[in-house]
């Protein structure tokens with residue numbers, strides 16, 4: 408497929424946002440190893456698929472999908488992996504949507520939220536570093 412209007416000048420992967428070096432991020436700010444579900448080790452992202460970004464986001468505490476919880480019961484997290492396409496994920500599911508935020512859960516064990524997607528920004532899917540583990 409030819410995409411004439413896209414010109415890739417360099418092969419270096421320079422982050423679009425200003426970023427600090429996150430845990431597990433290589434020099435190019437990508438994840439060096441697989442990103443796995445903390446609970447069941449299901450693969451969420453393959454190496455070099457996500458970019459580290461620092462962003463303050465409130466997420467509800469992790470629970471099984473079936474358990475009920477108050478939406479204000481959670482914590483503010485700062486370190487995320489971001490990808491620009493839902494299909495970049497190996498394994499991820501969507502939980503409920505609250506105020507335009509879709510929560511991402513593990514597709515296998517349904518623990519979550521492990522991240523979120525802001526429905527007003529179609530090109531950003533975030534995984535919280537503290538809620539996943541690296542291979």
Ligand SMILES: [Zn+2]
Pocket residue numbers: 444445446447448449513514515516517518
């Ligand atoms: Zn899991």
